[in-house]
Amino acid sequence: MATPDSRDHTIIQLPEAISINLQAVRIGICGLGTVGSGTFNVLRENAGEIAARAQAPVLVVHVGARRDNPACDLTGVRVSRDIFAVATDPEVDVLVELIGGTTVARELIETAIRAGKHVVTANKALIAEFGNELFALAAEYNVAVRYEAAVAGGIPIIKALREGLAGNRIEWLAGIINGTGNFILSEMRDHGREFADVLAEAQALGYAEADPTFDVEGIDAAHKLVILASLAFGIPLQFSSVYTEGITGVTPQDLRYAEELGYRIKHLGIAKQGDRGVELRVHPTLIPADRLLANVNGVKNAVLVEGSAVGSTLYYGAGAGGKPTASAVVADLVDLARDLSAGQISRVPSLSFCHESLQDLPIVPMAEVETSWYLRMEADDRPGVLSRIATIFSDQGISIEALIQKAPQAGQTRVPLIVLTNRAPQGKVDIAVQQIEELDSVAGRVTRIRVEVLDG
Amino acid sequence: MATPDSRDHTIIQLPEAISINLQAVRIGICGLGTVGSGTFNVLRENAGEIAARAQAPVLVVHVGARRDNPACDLTGVRVSRDIFAVATDPEVDVLVELIGGTTVARELIETAIRAGKHVVTANKALIAEFGNELFALAAEYNVAVRYEAAVAGGIPIIKALREGLAGNRIEWLAGIINGTGNFILSEMRDHGREFADVLAEAQALGYAEADPTFDVEGIDAAHKLVILASLAFGIPLQFSSVYTEGITGVTPQDLRYAEELGYRIKHLGIAKQGDRGVELRVHPTLIPADRLLANVNGVKNAVLVEGSAVGSTLYYGAGAGGKPTASAVVADLVDLARDLSAGQISRVPSLSFCHESLQDLPIVPMAEVETSWYLRMEADDRPGVLSRIATIFSDQGISIEALIQKAPQAGQTRVPLIVLTNRAPQGKVDIAVQQIEELDSVAGRVTRIRVEVLDG
Ligand SMILES: NC(=O)c1ccc[n+]([C@@H]2O[C@H](COP(=O)([O-])OP(=O)(O)OC[C@H]3O[C@@H](n4cnc5c(N)ncnc54)[C@H](OP(=O)(O)O)[C@@H]3O)[C@@H](O)[C@H]2O)c1
Ligand SMILES: NC(=O)c1ccc[n+]([C@@H]2O[C@H](COP(=O)([O-])OP(=O)(O)OC[C@H]3O[C@@H](n4cnc5c(N)ncnc54)[C@H](OP(=O)(O)O)[C@@H]3O)[C@@H](O)[C@H]2O)c1
Numbered sequence: 001m002a003t004p005d006s007r008d009h010t011i012i013q014l015p016e017a018i019s020i021n022l023q024a025v026r027i028g029i030c031g032l033g034t035v036g037s038g039t040f041n042v043l044r045e046n047a048g049e050i051a052a053r054a055q056a057p058v059l060v061v062h063v064g065a066r067r068d069n070p071a072c073d074l075t076g077v078r079v080s081r082d083i084f085a086v087a088t089d090p091e092v093d094v095l096v097e098l099i100g101g102t103t104v105a106r107e108l109i110e111t112a113i114r115a116g117k118h119v120v121t122a123n124k125a126l127i128a129e130f131g132n133e134l135f136a137l138a139a140e141y142n143v144a145v146r147y148e149a150a151v152a153g154g155i156p157i158i159k160a161l162r163e164g165l166a167g168n169r170i171e172w173l174a175g176i177i178n179g180t181g182n183f184i185l186s187e188m189r190d191h192g193r194e195f196a197d198v199l200a201e202a203q204a205l206g207y208a209e210a211d212p213t214f215d216v217e218g219i220d221a222a223h224k225l226v227i228l229a230s231l232a233f234g235i236p237l238q239f240s241s242v243y244t245e246g247i248t249g250v251t252p253q254d255l256r257y258a259e260e261l262g263y264r265i266k267h268l269g270i271a272k273q274g275d276r277g278v279e280l281r282v283h284p285t286l287i288p289a290d291r292l293l294a295n296v297n298g299v300k301n302a303v304l305v306e307g308s309a310v311g312s313t314l315y316y317g318a319g320a321g322g323k324p325t326a327s328a329v330v331a332d333l334v335d336l337a338r339d340l341s342a343g344q345i346s347r348v349p350s351l352s353f354c355h356e357s358l359q360d361l362p363i364v365p366m367a368e369v370e371t372s373w374y375l376r377m378e379a380d381d382r383p384g385v386l387s388r389i390a391t392i393f394s395d396q397g398i399s400i401e402a403l404i405q406k407a408p409q410a411g412q413t414r415v416p417l418i419v420l421t422n423r424a425p426q427g428k429v430d431i432a433v434q435q436i437e438e439l440d441s442v443a444g445r446v447t448r449i450r451v452e453v454l455d456g
Numbered sequence: 457m458a459t460p461d462s463r464d465h466t467i468i469q470l471p472e473a474i475s476i477n478l479q480a481v482r483i484g485i486c487g488l489g490t491v492g493s494g495t496f497n498v499l500r501e502n503a504g505e506i507a508a509r510a511q512a513p514v515l516v517v518h519v520g521a522r523r524d525n526p527a528c529d530l531t532g533v534r535v536s537r538d539i540f541a542v543a544t545d546p547e548v549d550v551l552v553e554l555i556g557g558t559t560v561a562r563e564l565i566e567t568a569i570r571a572g573k574h575v576v577t578a579n580k581a582l583i584a585e586f587g588n589e590l591f592a593l594a595a596e597y598n599v600a601v602r603y604e605a606a607v608a609g610g611i612p613i614i615k616a617l618r619e620g621l622a623g624n625r626i627e628w629l630a631g632i633i634n635g636t637g638n639f640i641l642s643e644m645r646d647h648g649r650e651f652a653d654v655l656a657e658a659q660a661l662g663y664a665e666a667d668p669t670f671d672v673e674g675i676d677a678a679h680k681l682v683i684l685a686s687l688a689f690g691i692p693l694q695f696s697s698v699y700t701e702g703i704t705g706v707t708p709q710d711l712r713y714a715e716e717l718g719y720r721i722k723h724l725g726i727a728k729q730g731d732r733g734v735e736l737r738v739h740p741t742l743i744p745a746d747r748l749l750a751n752v753n754g755v756k757n758a759v760l761v762e763g764s765a766v767g768s769t770l771y772y773g774a775g776a777g778g779k780p781t782a783s784a785v786v787a788d789l790v791d792l793a794r795d796l797s798a799g800q801i802s803r804v805p806s807l808s809f810c811h812e813s814l815q816d817l818p819i820v821p822m823a824e825v826e827t828s829w830y831l832r833m834e835a836d837d838r839p840g841v842l843s844r845i846a847t848i849f850s851d852q853g854i855s856i857e858a859l860i861q862k863a864p865q866a867g868q869t870r871v872p873l874i875v876l877t878n879r880a881p882q883g884k885v886d887i888a889v890q891q892i893e894e895l896d897s898v899a900g901r902v903t904r905i906r907v908e909v910l911d912g
Binding site for chain 1: 494498502505506508509510604610611612616618619620622624625690746748751752763764767768769770772773774779783784785786787789790791794795798800801802803804805809810813
């Protein structure tokens with residue numbers, strides 16, 4: 001760290017009272033895309049407030065970017081086309097990685113750690129897949145790796161789990177943690193539109209990536225869920241353990257029927273801790289329409305956490321976007337600056353639990369995971385069919401909570417049949433569904449979506 | 457701090473891997489009522505998890521209570537009937553004040569600070585009224601005073617404002633921050649019950665105090681709002697500046713009419729930062745029924761915060777109760793333990809902004825505060841009355857957004873008239889209301905409730 005006046009770029013106005021005796025915390029930003037430019041500009045615009053909170057100016061001294069971004073005025077800031085020059089710059093205290101991906105970004109962060117720099121990143125893929133290794137390396141070099149922006153954008157959910165709820169045994173959490181997916185489902189529900197149609201709009205609006213697989217197949221949500229689960233339960237990061245189902249199979253019809261039954265369909269990441277281990281799953285889910293989570297619409301995110309002492313708490317806000325995500329990046333920077341100005345980084349473990357106490361709890365196989373189910377099928381509208389289906393469920397010990405048979409459409413002999421079951425393990429439901437699909441009186445596949453009540 | 461094995465009360469089982477080389481953080485709890493007993497028991501029940509997160513056992517070594525509480529097993533813990541013995545006990549690192557009030561509690565905390573102890577408290581009245589002095593004293597003795605539990609019970613809203621949103625200029629916040637008041641309004645709305653009736657039930661359920669003034673007159677909410685506003689805007693605590701209006705005047709009729717207009721009535725604490733200074737106000741408020749805040753029911757709390765970078769974020773959960781509030785107390789203890797185990801308390805300013813940068817911004821007088829208004833009056837059902845009233849509003853430059861005239865009840869010549877205005881300063885509305893109340897064609901007082909849209 002250097003005092004601000006020893007540098008030529010201290011152009012930021014600080015409240016006079018706090019500009020004395022303060023050492024600046026010197027930031028290097030790599031990547032000047034959506035989040036990188038947002039971070040650069042938020043640090044500029046709110047410099048006075050940030051310094052007053054951090055008790056030190058937080059200055060961007062070096063930017064690594066393959067090209068300039070017209071949104072950022074880089075006057076007075078060193079710019080390198082080679083991002084690795086930032087990671088090894090002796091004038092940089094904290095490297096902010098905002099390039100994304102798991103290859104170059106990983107190498108960049110490792111280089112920075114080895115050069116003794118603290119790291120802040122928004123890269124959920126990297127943390128979910130290689131966080132264990134990165135945190136171990138950071139511990140070795142006695143630096144911090146912070147990643148508040150990696151989950152749910154600007155919502156300080158990582159801080160809540162790691163610090164705010166630290167007195168609790170976390171029982172479970174459930175989150176809307178992919179804004180694009182939530183936007184698509186909200187639009188489909190509100191306007192009866194088809195998936196592909198809304199996806200195209202989301203892409204045009206810049207919500208979805210050109211390759212939207214990460215969003216709509218649930219991979220992005222799985223990355224985030226893995227991080228939340230580690231923080232909540234004290235288990236190592238384990239991306240490969242997440243069951244992941246996207247929203248491509250959800251139809252306007254299912255959204256409508258769910259509504260008729262008093263539910264909404266949301267794409268949730270769910271992590272639960274129970275006697276048999278940990279459940280880690282991402283899938284479309286029917287939840288009762290009066291829950292707060294059911295009323296989180298558009299690109300917003302929200303995470304519901306059940307703690308043993310506090311009960312349910314919920315955290316809501318913008319899950320993406322340049323400035324909202326920058327808000328989380330800067331929060332990490334202020335944390336670090338507060339520590340650095342005291343000469344010592346605080347001992348908040350990267351995954352909330354100290355490394356030695358992380359436990360590799362068993363992951364519950366999906367066949368054993370119990371939920372209620374929404375099942376939709378096309379069945380012949382004639383006597384005996386319903387009782388045939390009911391028998392299949394009861395043979396598997398699955399009890400039926402509600403059954404709706406819709407009126408046949410003109411000229412149709414088949415009718416949509418919707419079954420809501422009570423809680424049953426997926427394995428039993430798999431068998432029942434297979435038997436139902438083999439019936440002559442049922443056409444095509446059975447649509448199935450899990451149901452969660454999300455009670456405390 | 458002492459190593460655990462140098463003490464005789466280390467009865468808590470810790471995961472073996474983390475029990476080596478750790479120094480216990482030694483806690484003294486004063487007050488063993490609802491929150492005190494909750495804190496004692498949460499520290500016991502979750503001791504393993506807490507130690508794994510804090511990287512040190514967090515042990516209660518001394519309890520100060522005038523009498524035992526059957527909910528707590530105090531075996532092996534030193535107990536003093538004189539709570540001041542805890543504040544001066546050299547074996548205590550952190551004093552937890554849970555007796556409440558602003559006299560003895562203040563003296564107790566000052567004694568502890570002077571004895572070099574860190575302090576954790578849930579006492580919003582004390583922080584709101586004497587926080588400035590306490591924080592100054594703590595700074596002098598280089599100890600921390602933490603108070604997450606003082607606002608919104610178990611919801612980590614103080615941490616969110618102080619750390620999670622530290623990159624933002626906070627524009628405004630609005631919160632349901634008194635559970636009793638929200639319970640009463642929820643019950644009145646859902647079941648058309650009268651205020652006094654529901655208040656009696658709240659008292660029977662243990663939600664409201666025997667003297668419910670603090671809850672229903674908005675004083676408790678004002679205490680909390682003052683704390684939130686200081687954290688958000690970097691202003692000193694100033695309890696006397698809050699405009700405070702309770703819920704005693706809200707009728708089932710108003711709740712019903714609000715509903716018809718697409719609104720809910722919530723008792724909100726609102727703090728806004730604008731060109732003319734800061735607004736600080738607690739009052740019943742109509743908010744659009746589709747807002748998340750409108751759907752926070754019963755004893756739950758929620759705070760909506762508008763940040764310049766992140767936009768709107770919302771924090772929801774249990775605002776009171778022994779264990780939920782204990783969750784927040786223990787979060788503060790874990791923060792301190794993490795710092796103490798590193799040998800240094802971190803430099804997170806008590807009010808988020810460092811002391812030198814706190815600014816005494818002007819408080820906007822209520823007459824200048826602009827909101828929309830819900831106004832209800834009993835008017836004669838005859839020609840000319842409406843136009844008379846409309847003229848009064850337009851003379852004050854107040855435009856009317858909606859006007860509902862209800863049908864007269866059998867045998868009545870007067871009808872309820874509900875006016876929704878557009879935004880107007882209270883001063884203008886005061887004049888209009890006074891003129892309306894002077895009309896012969898209007899009976900009694902005009903009921904007035906502010907309307908807020910709570911948009912970003
Ligand atoms: N966008 C969001 O709302 C959001 C929210 C939360 C987290 N995140 C995470 O934040 C990170 C950044 O996302 P973003 O949306 O800001 O992405 P982006 O807009 O695509 O920006 C990425 C930037 O990194 C640069 N870059 C990529 N690979 C590089 C390489 N090998 N060498 C040098 N520069 C490279 C790109 O430069 P070029 O322009 O030259 O290609 C671009 O400036 C990702 O990890 C993402 O998952 C994003
Ligand atoms: N209850 C909640 O949900 C909640 C939520 C957030 C914050 N808080 C705050 O937490 C604090 C404690 O509230 P609480 O609900 O736990 O109150 P409580 O149940 O009334 O407990 C207060 C305890 O303090 C003791 N006490 C009071 N004055 C004392 C004195 N002068 N000397 C010694 N002991 C004294 C009482 O002892 P005796 O039994 O002998 O009188 C009692 O054990 C308050 O500041 C409150 O505002 C409470």
